[in-house]
Amino acid sequence: MNFFFEVLIGGLLSGVMYALVALGFVLIYKASGVFNFAQGAMVFFAALTCVGLSEKFQLSMWLAIPLTMLVMVLLGLAIERVVLRPLVNQPEITLFMATIGLTFFIEGLAQLLWGSQPHKLTLPIEDVPIEYVMEHYNILVSQFDVIAALICALLVTALALLFSKTKIGRALRAVADDHQAALAVGIPLQQIWAIVWTVAGFVALVAGLLWGARNGVQFALTFVALKALPVLILGGFTSVPGAIVGGLIIGASEKLAEVYIGPLVGGGIEGWFPYVLALLFLLVRPEGLFGEKIIRRI
Amino acid sequence: MFYREAGQFKTSYQSDSQIFPLRQDRIGITILLLLALIAVPWLASDYAFSAIFIPFLIFSLAALGLNILTGYAGQLSLGTAAFMAVGAFASYNFMLRLPGIPVLLAFVLGGICAALVGIAFGLPSLRIRGFYLAAATLATQFFVVWCLTKIQWFTNYSASGVITAQEIVIAGYAFNTPLKKYLLTLLIVAVLALLAKNMVRSNVGRSWMAVRDMDVAAEVIGFRLMRTKLLAFAVSSFYCGIAGALYAYAYLGTVEPEAYNLDLSFRILFMIIIGGVGSILGSFLGAAFIVLLPVVLNLLAHTLALPTHVASNLELMVFGALIIFFLIVEPHGLARLWQIAKEKLRLWPFPH
Amino acid sequence: DEQFVPVLSYRVGPYAAGGSGFFGGAIDYFNLINAKGGLNGVKISWEECETEYNASRGVECYERLKKSQGGASLVEPLSTGIAYGILDRVGDDKIPMTTLGYGRSDAANGKVFPYIFPLITSYWNQAAAMTKYLGDKAGGLDKLKGKKIVHLYHDSAFGKEPIPVLEAQAKQYGFELIKIPVAHPGNEQQSQWLQIRQANPDFVILWGWGVMNAVAIKTAQRNGYSREKMLGVWWAGSEEDAVPAGDAAKGYTAMTFNTPGNYPVLDEIRSKVYAAGKGNLSDKARIGSVYHMRGVTAAILWTEAILKAQEKFGKGKTMSAEQIRWGFENLNVDEARQKALGALNMFPPVKTSCEDHEGSGAVKVQQWTGDQWKAITPNWITGDKALTRAMLEESSNKYAAEKKITPACLK
Amino acid sequence: MNHNRQTGDVILDLQGISLAFGGVKALTNISFNVREHEIRAIIGPNGAGKSSMLNVINGVYRPQQGQITYRGQVRKDMNTYAAARSGIARTFQNIALFKGMSVLDNIMTGRNLKMHSNFLLQALYWGPAQKEEIAHRHKVEQIIDFLEIQHIRKTPVGRLSYGLQKRVELGRALAAEPEILLLDEPMAGMNVEEKQDMSRFILDVNDQFGTTIVLIEHDMGVVMDISDRVVVLDYGKKIGDGTPAEVLANQEVINAYLGVAH
Amino acid sequence: MSISALRPEATADNPAYLSVNNIEVIYDHVILVLKGISLQVPQGKIVALLGANGAGKSTTLKAISTLLKNERGDITKGDIHFRGERVDQLTPNELVKRGLSQVMEGRHCFAHLSVEENLLTGAYTRHLSRSELKAELDKVYHYFPRLRERRQSLAGYTSGGEQQMCAIGRALMARPSMILLDEPSMGIAPQLVEEIFEIVKNLNQQEQVSFLLAEQNTNIALRYADFGYILENGRVVMEGEAQDLASNEDVKEFYLGVSGAGRKSFRELKFYRRRKRWLA
Ligand SMILES: Nc1ncnc2c1ncn2[C@@H]1O[C@H](COP(=O)(O)OP(=O)(O)OP(=O)(O)O)[C@@H](O)[C@H]1O
Numbered sequence A: 001m002n003f004f005f006e007v008l009i010g011g012l013l014s015g016v017m018y019a020l021v022a023l024g025f026v027l028i029y030k031a032s033g034v035f036n037f038a039q040g041a042m043v044f045f046a047a048l049t050c051v052g053l054s055e056k057f058q059l060s061m062w063l064a065i066p067l068t069m070l071v072m073v074l075l076g077l078a079i080e081r082v083v084l085r086p087l088v089n090q091p092e093i094t095l096f097m098a099t100i101g102l103t104f105f106i107e108g109l110a111q112l113l114w115g116s117q118p119h120k121l122t123l124p125i126e127d128v129p130i131e132y133v134m135e136h137y138n139i140l141v142s143q144f145d146v147i148a149a150l151i152c153a154l155l156v157t158a159l160a161l162l163f164s165k166t167k168i169g170r171a172l173r174a175v176a177d178d179h180q181a182a183l184a185v186g187i188p189l190q191q192i193w194a195i196v197w198t199v200a201g202f203v204a205l206v207a208g209l210l211w212g213a214r215n216g217v218q219f220a221l222t223f224v225a226l227k228a229l230p231v232l233i234l235g236g237f238t239s240v241p242g243a244i245v246g247g248l249i250i251g252a253s254e255k256l257a258e259v260y261i262g263p264l265v266g267g268g269i270e271g272w273f274p275y276v277l278a279l280l281f282l283l284v285r286p287e288g289l290f291g292e293k294i295i296r297r298i
Numbered sequence B: 001m002f003y004r005e006a007g008q009f010k011t012s013y014q015s016d017s018q019i020f021p022l023r024q025d026r027i028g029i030t031i032l033l034l035l036a037l038i039a040v041p042w043l044a045s046d047y048a049f050s051a052i053f054i055p056f057l058i059f060s061l062a063a064l065g066l067n068i069l070t071g072y073a074g075q076l077s078l079g080t081a082a083f084m085a086v087g088a089f090a091s092y093n094f095m096l097r098l099p100g101i102p103v104l105l106a107f108v109l110g111g112i113c114a115a116l117v118g119i120a121f122g123l124p125s126l127r128i129r130g131f132y133l134a135a136a137t138l139a140t141q142f143f144v145v146w147c148l149t150k151i152q153w154f155t156n157y158s159a160s161g162v163i164t165a166q167e168i169v170i171a172g173y174a175f176n177t178p179l180k181k182y183l184l185t186l187l188i189v190a191v192l193a194l195l196a197k198n199m200v201r202s203n204v205g206r207s208w209m210a211v212r213d214m215d216v217a218a219e220v221i222g223f224r225l226m227r228t229k230l231l232a233f234a235v236s237s238f239y240c241g242i243a244g245a246l247y248a249y250a251y252l253g254t255v256e257p258e259a260y261n262l263d264l265s266f267r268i269l270f271m272i273i274i275g276g277v278g279s280i281l282g283s284f285l286g287a288a289f290i291v292l293l294p295v296v297l298n299l300l301a302h303t304l305a306l307p308t309h310v311a312s313n314l315e316l317m318v319f320g321a322l323i324i325f326f327l328i329v330e331p332h333g334l335a336r337l338w339q340i341a342k343e344k345l346r347l348w349p350f351p352h
Numbered sequence C: 001d002e003q004f005v006p007v008l009s010y011r012v013g014p015y016a017a018g019g020s021g022f023f024g025g026a027i028d029y030f031n032l033i034n035a036k037g038g039l040n041g042v043k044i045s046w047e048e049c050e051t052e053y054n055a056s057r058g059v060e061c062y063e064r065l066k067k068s069q070g071g072a073s074l075v076e077p078l079s080t081g082i083a084y085g086i087l088d089r090v091g092d093d094k095i096p097m098t099t100l101g102y103g104r105s106d107a108a109n110g111k112v113f114p115y116i117f118p119l120i121t122s123y124w125n126q127a128a129a130m131t132k133y134l135g136d137k138a139g140g141l142d143k144l145k146g147k148k149i150v151h152l153y154h155d156s157a158f159g160k161e162p163i164p165v166l167e168a169q170a171k172q173y174g175f176e177l178i179k180i181p182v183a184h185p186g187n188e189q190q191s192q193w194l195q196i197r198q199a200n201p202d203f204v205i206l207w208g209w210g211v212m213n214a215v216a217i218k219t220a221q222r223n224g225y226s227r228e229k230m231l232g233v234w235w236a237g238s239e240e241d242a243v244p245a246g247d248a249a250k251g252y253t254a255m256t257f258n259t260p261g262n263y264p265v266l267d268e269i270r271s272k273v274y275a276a277g278k279g280n281l282s283d284k285a286r287i288g289s290v291y292h293m294r295g296v297t298a299a300i301l302w303t304e305a306i307l308k309a310q311e312k313f314g315k316g317k318t319m320s321a322e323q324i325r326w327g328f329e330n331l332n333v334d335e336a337r338q339k340a341l342g343a344l345n346m347f348p349p350v351k352t353s354c355e356d357h358e359g360s361g362a363v364k365v366q367q368w369t370g371d372q373w374k375a376i377t378p379n380w381i382t383g384d385k386a387l388t389r390a391m392l393e394e395s396s397n398k399y400a401a402e403k404k405i406t407p408a409c410l411k
Numbered sequence D: 001m002n003h004n005r006q007t008g009d010v011i012l013d014l015q016g017i018s019l020a021f022g023g024v025k026a027l028t029n030i031s032f033n034v035r036e037h038e039i040r041a042i043i044g045p046n047g048a049g050k051s052s053m054l055n056v057i058n059g060v061y062r063p064q065q066g067q068i069t070y071r072g073q074v075r076k077d078m079n080t081y082a083a084a085r086s087g088i089a090r091t092f093q094n095i096a097l098f099k100g101m102s103v104l105d106n107i108m109t110g111r112n113l114k115m116h117s118n119f120l121l122q123a124l125y126w127g128p129a130q131k132e133e134i135a136h137r138h139k140v141e142q143i144i145d146f147l148e149i150q151h152i153r154k155t156p157v158g159r160l161s162y163g164l165q166k167r168v169e170l171g172r173a174l175a176a177e178p179e180i181l182l183l184d185e186p187m188a189g190m191n192v193e194e195k196q197d198m199s200r201f202i203l204d205v206n207d208q209f210g211t212t213i214v215l216i217e218h219d220m221g222v223v224m225d226i227s228d229r230v231v232v233l234d235y236g237k238k239i240g241d242g243t244p245a246e247v248l249a250n251q252e253v254i255n256a257y258l259g260v261a262h
Numbered sequence E: 001m002s003i004s005a006l007r008p009e010a011t012a013d014n015p016a017y018l019s020v021n022n023i024e025v026i027y028d029h030v031i032l033v034l035k036g037i038s039l040q041v042p043q044g045k046i047v048a049l050l051g052a053n054g055a056g057k058s059t060t061l062k063a064i065s066t067l068l069k070n071e072r073g074d075i076t077k078g079d080i081h082f083r084g085e086r087v088d089q090l091t092p093n094e095l096v097k098r099g100l101s102q103v104m105e106g107r108h109c110f111a112h113l114s115v116e117e118n119l120l121t122g123a124y125t126r127h128l129s130r131s132e133l134k135a136e137l138d139k140v141y142h143y144f145p146r147l148r149e150r151r152q153s154l155a156g157y158t159s160g161g162e163q164q165m166c167a168i169g170r171a172l173m174a175r176p177s178m179i180l181l182d183e184p185s186m187g188i189a190p191q192l193v194e195e196i197f198e199i200v201k202n203l204n205q206q207e208q209v210s211f212l213l214a215e216q217n218t219n220i221a222l223r224y225a226d227f228g229y230i231l232e233n234g235r236v237v238m239e240g241e242a243q244d245l246a247s248n249e250d251v252k253e254f255y256l257g258v259s260g261a262g263r264k265s266f267r268e269l270k271f272y273r274r275r276k277r278w279l280a
């Protein structure tokens, strides 16, 4: 039974880490109806820039992080100016494709600037089991993951408030619905997008730092996006809380499945299990748990 | 004024519904086919066949398959490579387990297997749409590749998990040189492209497009969503399956399931988006673009004599930037660009 | 006169770090040879082509470069997918292909795969050597009885390749083999390591690739599993695998077919190549790193094959690929020769023949000290070669039957 | 009223239809019928439930209560496909054309139910498939002529102006040669001249093919002139039903809909 | 009387002045739609834009509000001035801030926002306090009581007419000094049409809002407008004071549906009208 809980808790905490990446997607999707494939690359770029800055110029992390944030702001502005602005009112798939182009660009840029070597990233949080829990319940809970979960919860709350309580939030949703109409009522699409991409950059930085500390800062950070996708579809592309809930569900069930079903079928099912789970789930709710209802009225 | 339709009156609907109603187009395509069949084999080198033309044709076919599903029927899919894998591994097993079976039949059977898998994974599309569906098709991608690595029967228990495609022999004639493989591929692709073109200009094609553009209205008009969508999945996967088989048989020779990974799916997706979503021609243009661009960039980078790691990363960046550039110039792809060029030519030298 | 070598490298993407190290090493060695006047006067020329570790692009690169500049002498794609993609082609084109430490293990049978050279060692021999090492560590192979060994592997053909060897040995020596796959790319392994913690094995074999390695080490730490008891494959034993894991990697052990350390040949590269501004690595500190040294090793074996061919077919002449193939098949880089090259003990002595395209099968174990690798087995170790030889025969003969090849040695 | 054709028996009968979306009652206990060959108008203020009514008739919405009798067959609700099969075609208030297809293709889709060759034959584009395609093309060209949209035949409909799109949509519905044609504000966004043409089309269809027409329209001139009977809805309830003259005189209708008497 | 003499001239003391000078619009690089359109809207006036389907009314409006770019349309010639400033290169947001907003054809409500949220987005460019916002909302609800009833529903689920009201209400929330209205009466019940035009008149008279409206309901448009332009095939073929237009024989015949013999029943027209147009 202990083992079960261990797996469950481990899964839930991993799920939070997935949710962190998924958040970036949600932000941009919500604000522009764009599925931002480049989110993974942004996570990588942010983490690498941060580490690169601190290694190359011998900066402390506390300096490197704000500097990186500055870089991410610039990146967000540039993306808005060069990529998104000319593509207003284009079909979703075109924008999606553009973000794939962006992915290549960012990946190339990151490695051009900082080289292709993996780096280590040490945050002042150690990745060890929490002793108290270990001793008293004999359940392994990683201290790092718990802190990550807290950070994530903080982000989610902030973003959820941003979306539901402010004028900007409403404007973002309007933009996602109809670019043309949003422009017609005077919503400054360019500013909005710049803001959103900057915030997404920030989320990417947070995700990059936490994932980077966990797995090392290397190209494979871009792959964490693959973990975020099932979370997204399960939680709904448009919902900030959905990302969290989806993350928890996916994280827990994927770990349980790997441990309890995996051995029966030869294992290694973590790659596809979350997708299949999310898919089955979608059959019941085609817009995910908390996604906006798909309106089809004629 | 080169491109004028003036003076070409259609006297019957039959002639108006030809594949290429304009004489210039008809002449153009004939010349192109003749070039491909006669001039290319004369002029091109083995390198061109085995590294450019063959993969170009195969990717075109896969892109065509995806275009049927995504471009025509509007179901965004990221599982193309999985269907290709099914086609390849099924063909391999048919050839292996039914000795003496004609190769082309094995390909077709492989394609049919892919179509069946396509139908199975297409079922969710009845409820799920858009990016939700796209993300869900990733399930296909990962699941199929996982199955092929896990179930050793598919790879005939080869220790390294790879299959080695059998030689292509048709009626005692072995297609064993790049040129012969090229010709075979060309023929298969040409025939399938023709069939696809026919499909999209008749009722099936219209049913796909109707479902793509507005499924509720399509239903009201009397298209059956389930049938239409599943047919699109089946046909598309069939095409991808054949492409996958050719990828193994006419191109790589020895393949592991991993060769049909997500990257490949994405490459095919780029092709149709760059080429033109919902355009047969676009599938070819897109494939050419994605096959040739890295080669050109690579050559360029080397003539510039940049340090290699800089060159490689720049290549990647330029590739990404070019994708964005083309989308901005023409979101509907190269095929649309070509069409606009034609329309301009029609007016030329007058501006409008 | 020049000897042309196509370089199918990858310097972008997830495996760029390894690619740039390996191919950087090879090119550094080429530059060194050329700086010293070439191979009996024959200079080496090369051209790079970016494959992105992608089979299709690799094939294009191969086809593009195989005929350029007088024809390719040999190829080495350092990618299983590309190696498979050009497996048939190199046979048709009669160009030897080396696959150092990857690819088909059974290609060591030169009668079936005359053009393929999995030089030094293959996965099967590695697996056998691992058992041998773990046995030694436990105090003898017989002490493995009742022990638990986890095989934590990349869930792909690569990770599954050693399973037949490990299973055979588990049966033979009576240890329990627990196989735990990790789905690609392996950036999350909590469930696997919880299982491992549960099983509490004596050793964990880490048969990983890419990001999976660093994550495994990290996750081992968080689950409180000793890194000393982890033994990685040589694709899980580079700086690129240990560094990102940070402090967690201290004490982690891995296989290698190079002995970490410094060698005269590396010094020469520093003094003759980098000093002249011709170094290929952008970061000089990486000279002598695992991948770099592996690249230098590869280049040494390639040039030795060319020299061997020159001995037979004419010194100071450009060799054809055919002739170089012969050179590969008759390699003999013994300790004396290594010493002459300034690479004594850098890699195991290699002696090939038609039956044995591998030429060695010996490996070492190294340990990460926190900032570098240190060899912890003084001598080269080999596992049960009789076992692997039998498997190799069986597998390659099956391939021959499928492809309708009559196994035979080429002249 | 000079009408060439006598209206016939009741072809479609709706009894006690109620439809609600969550709290919103779109339709409450509505009953009315449609006779063969007649032009039946539905009018009412915005949000009265007119479009919902059409959606119920052809099965897009399922009413919570009520029954539909179509040609003597009773059903609780329709489904869209069955409705299309049994000869009900329609146009939509918010244009629902297939945006990526040409005008010609759009109208051709209307004939889909009449095409029977299987998809393999279509892929080969050969024999019966080709013949069929061309035969239907003839029909469609007639409709195109009829609607005077020859010049835009090959234009993608996404590029057309609003009014032209409305016309294409009518063409698509006509192509199905329906028994009942449901038109949801077919003349919105047209000027008088165009409305005159459109009215003429509708009358001609009704005359020549005997098509029964159910029409929603806000232009009272048109409604009064061309319809045989009118139903008036308000807040989901039926407040009037009868000939145009009767409805026009109904005080409740004047209050709810017309405002000042016309 | 010469029509051009009637054309209102630009003067320095006429700031809210919109003038479109000889613009040419091409879609998709090849489809020439507007072939040199010029028109003026004086401050505080209502100007109607009339014309058959496909004449180019909506395109003209979109050109003015700079929404054209996003539909791959380009203004290749001519210029547009608003309050003496050239505006064809501005972003729509800047235009709205300067007081020009548009109600697009085909409603374009934000489907996933509730009706009230839709209205609130209309006030995006203004910085209003909560109570001011509420007052503005109430004003719109006062105009369109139906919207108040449906305020909580997602706009995507509301009826066609409700969406049209929502779109108009949304534009009003920006409190513009000039509104471009594209077919405001489309899909609106008759008595409400009158009301909408009354609202237009009210705003015009009380708050000096200028209007440029594309309208198919010529009758009512000319009744409320001060001035009218008639478009045909991308060209202005006729312009003049609204009353003059309304009494012009051709206009009567083609746009008002009354010929010499008075209004004809729709049923009585026996032929399609192979019309002879003013071909420019
Ligand atoms: N996005 C577009 N691409 C290409 N052509 C277009 C596009 N939008 C409109 N057109 C063409 O421009 C012309 C004018 O269209 P516009 O929408 O301005 O007409 P309109 O006067 O508003 O007509 P309606 O009364 O029907 O709304 C039409 O012929 C139409 O086909």
Ligand SMILES: Nc1ncnc2c1ncn2[C@@H]1O[C@H](COP(=O)(O)OP(=O)(O)OP(=O)(O)O)[C@@H](O)[C@H]1O
Residues within 6 Å of the ligand: A297, D021, D024, D025, D026, D044, D045, D046, D047, D048, D049, D050, D051, D052, D053, D093, E150, E153, E157, E158, E159, E160, E161, E162, E187, E189
């Ligand atoms: N799918 C739906 N979900 C929720 N409410 C709906 C839905 N469909 C219609 N309604 C509501 O039902 C009522 C009737 O709508 P309907 O579209 O039938 O009106 P209508 O009479 O056609 O009005 P209009 O003349 O404005 O088009 C409206 O208040 C609308 O908001």
Ligand SMILES: [Mg+2]
Residues within 6 Å of the ligand: D050, D051, D052, D093, D184, E159, E160, E161
């Ligand atoms: Mg309605």
Ligand SMILES: [Mg+2]
Residues within 6 Å of the ligand: D161, D162, E057, E058, E059, E105, E182
């Ligand atoms: Mg219009």
